[in-house]
Amino acid sequence: MSRFDLKIYCTNPHCDRPDNVVGAKVCANCGTPITYRRLWAMDGGSKPVGSIVGKGRYQVVAPQIWLDLQPGMLPYLPQEIPETVLPYLHLCAYRLHLPNVYGFCREGGKEILLLDNSPIDAEGTPYLPFAQAFGQASAVRQVYWLWQLWELWQPLLDWQVGSSLLIEENLRVHDWRIRLRALTIDSTPPSFSQLAEFWSGLLPECRQTILPVVQDLCVQLHDDEVDPENIRAQLNQLLLQQAAQLSLGLQVYGATDVGKERDHNEDTCYPLGESSQIQDELLPRWSIVCDGIGGHEGGEVASHMAVQSVKPQIKALLAEIAEQQEIVPPEVIGEQLAAIVRVANNLISAQNDNQERQDRRRMGTTLVMALQVPQRIKLASGAIASNSHELYITNVGDSRAYWLTPRGIHCLTVDDDVAVREVRMGRTTYRDALQRPDAGALIQALGTRDSEFLKPTVNRFVVEEDGVLVLCSDGLSDRDLLEHSWENFADPLIRGRITLEAAAQAWIQLANERNGSDNISIVLTRFQVSSAGANAFLTTPGAAIDEQAEAVPSEEPILDLTLSEPTIEADSATSSTAPARKPARRKSWVGGVLLFLLLATGGGLYAWSVLDANGFNAWRDRLQTQVQGWFSRPN
Numbered sequence: 001m002s003r004f005d006l007k008i009y010c011t012n013p014h015c016d017r018p019d020n021v022v023g024a025k026v027c028a029n030c031g032t033p034i035t036y037r038r039l040w041a042m043d044g045g046s047k048p049v050g051s052i053v054g055k056g057r058y059q060v061v062a063p064q065i066w067l068d069l070q071p072g073m074l075p076y077l078p079q080e081i082p083e084t085v086l087p088y089l090h091l092c093a094y095r096l097h098l099p100n101v102y103g104f105c106r107e108g109g110k111e112i113l114l115l116d117n118s119p120i121d122a123e124g125t126p127y128l129p130f131a132q133a134f135g136q137a138s139a140v141r142q143v144y145w146l147w148q149l150w151e152l153w154q155p156l157l158d159w160q161v162g163s164s165l166l167i168e169e170n171l172r173v174h175d176w177r178i179r180l181r182a183l184t185i186d187s188t189p190p191s192f193s194q195l196a197e198f199w200s201g202l203l204p205e206c207r208q209t210i211l212p213v214v215q216d217l218c219v220q221l222h223d224d225e226v227d228p229e230n231i232r233a234q235l236n237q238l239l240l241q242q243a244a245q246l247s248l249g250l251q252v253y254g255a256t257d258v259g260k261e262r263d264h265n266e267d268t269c270y271p272l273g274e275s276s277q278i279q280d281e282l283l284p285r286w287s288i289v290c291d292g293i294g295g296h297e298g299g300e301v302a303s304h305m306a307v308q309s310v311k312p313q314i315k316a317l318l319a320e321i322a323e324q325q326e327i328v329p330p331e332v333i334g335e336q337l338a339a340i341v342r343v344a345n346n347l348i349s350a351q352n353d354n355q356e357r358q359d360r361r362r363m364g365t366t367l368v369m370a371l372q373v374p375q376r377i378k379l380a381s382g383a384i385a386s387n388s389h390e391l392y393i394t395n396v397g398d399s400r401a402y403w404l405t406p407r408g409i410h411c412l413t414v415d416d417d418v419a420v421r422e423v424r425m426g427r428t429t430y431r432d433a434l435q436r437p438d439a440g441a442l443i444q445a446l447g448t449r450d451s452e453f454l455k456p457t458v459n460r461f462v463v464e465e466d467g468v469l470v471l472c473s474d475g476l477s478d479r480d481l482l483e484h485s486w487e488n489f490a491d492p493l494i495r496g497r498i499t500l501e502a503a504a505q506a507w508i509q510l511a512n513e514r515n516g517s518d519n520i521s522i523v524l525t526r527f528q529v530s531s532a533g534a535n536a537f538l539t540t541p542g543a544a545i546d547e548q549a550e551a552v553p554s555e556e557p558i559l560d561l562t563l564s565e566p567t568i569e570a571d572s573a574t575s576s577t578a579p580a581r582k583p584a585r586r587k588s589w590v591g592g593v594l595l596f597l598l599l600a601t602g603g604g605l606y607a608w609s610v611l612d613a614n615g616f617n618a619w620r621d622r623l624q625t626q627v628q629g630w631f632s633r634p635n
Helices: 083-090 130-134 139-158 162-166 192-200 211-222 228-244 299-322 330-354 418-424 474-494 500-514 588-600 604-611 613-632
Strands: 007-009 019-021 038-041 058-062 065-068 100-107 110-116 171-174 177-180 249-257 267-270 286-293 367-373 390-396 400-405 408-411 457-462 467-472 520-528
Touching (some): 038 058, 139 162, 139 177, 139 228, 162 192, 192 211, 228 457, 249 286, 249 500, 267 299, 286 467, 286 520, 299 330, 330 367, 330 390, 330 457, 367 400, 367 467, 367 520, 408 474, 474 520
Antiparallel strands (some): 007 019, 038 110, 058 065, 286 367, 367 390, 400 467
């Protein structure tokens, strides 16, 4: 390496020769993947491309796009974070769509705000502008983008940055998701009429199948008596009608491994193995990963209890939804999923109380769960489609969900840890919060406290393209392993050229090599939506999934496990969730039916524990005996 070459530094703090040539994928000295953080520099557009700024720290690679040449070092932060920056911190739960604060750069007498998680690809090229991409998108994706804008509207208004959604150049798209380049402080709160004007500009590019409804929504938004919940319901119905006309096929495979340093496995995942080989009506629509806390006597018991107590409640929920003649709103399903998780929490918490476990001795577990809900949808033609393509992700703790496409990997969850809490409270940036010795400590998990203190996160997505859902424990996600390795898996996995089992085992092998100090669990669900590709995945348009046919791969390629350059910002531990709205008003029958569902099935467990403590305790003891019996069985 010539001394004149532009250098980028390895992030490994123990590397004694960290300087590498820009463009290197791994450190020439220690083999650590080189991190390329391309940042959006607010008010930094005047710097010439190619120049080095910030005392040699950053290279200007494009107007307002800077590359951090020393990504392992903390960026500069002023002693007091400016008020204009606080919305980024408080809205970090929406990082699937919004950038976050990286730090500041002192340059030319100014403090330039630097944003990461910006809509910029691995080469430093901004993603397509929303207005440009809109006309090229399918009808379902056009509605999905409008839905995301609507879901962001109120949260951004609450933090006085709603006008950020009305600036055409500020909106970008990355695959299926809306991305914002920056947040703009409102001079005056934007109105629904202004939103209607912005959407009206999209009407010439709307697909004919959705144009009449979108036109009508724009008219309603201009009305002084606009009903936001009615707008939301109509937009949701239009989205599900469009998605329900697509075909949908699923396959799922789960695996868990003790890791290289542990002598027992506290993780539990479901399914374990290939779904087509397991007789269970929930498969392949339901999957779950739990990472136990509390050692051999507690963690693995808690994770098994969580899975076994959630399972019958999910069955009952799906059965009840299947009987409904009207669309069950996403917030209602979300509330029921959260209630199901709280029931599991109370079972584990009660077990802790009975065993007089206190403080850190209390057993608990993380949870990340996926549920594909096949609601029946009445189409505009009057026909009934039996799958709305809705995917619900529920999480507590730091087990994660990722969505993988041939073009990128999207983290769908936000960790419940101290570092994220500090950001959400507006106290500091994520990079700075990671310096705390307790940064990775969980702030909530199932079983550690009563349900009144538990706040599961539930988000609804709509599957309208081929992709793979990855659920995993932190034994796999640590050190951004998925962000560094996804490119080696994406195309062959999504196209069915390798089996889910082969991909899962390869990722476990890689985690043992690169992480290895923890248990490792992974559940992969392959979603086949398009008519192209392996026909074995496909069902008839809108039909329920009656078969989980095994893909017949062509000559199976050997996976290259060499870690590649990450395509997204490396601080992905808090990569975002989709927007979650406050509970909306709904028809009384929906709340009543689903309340009855919980009282009559899984939700009734909590009521049972209150009304009939002796009966509940006897049932719980039998469950514990069964769980402990699993561990006594020979391998």
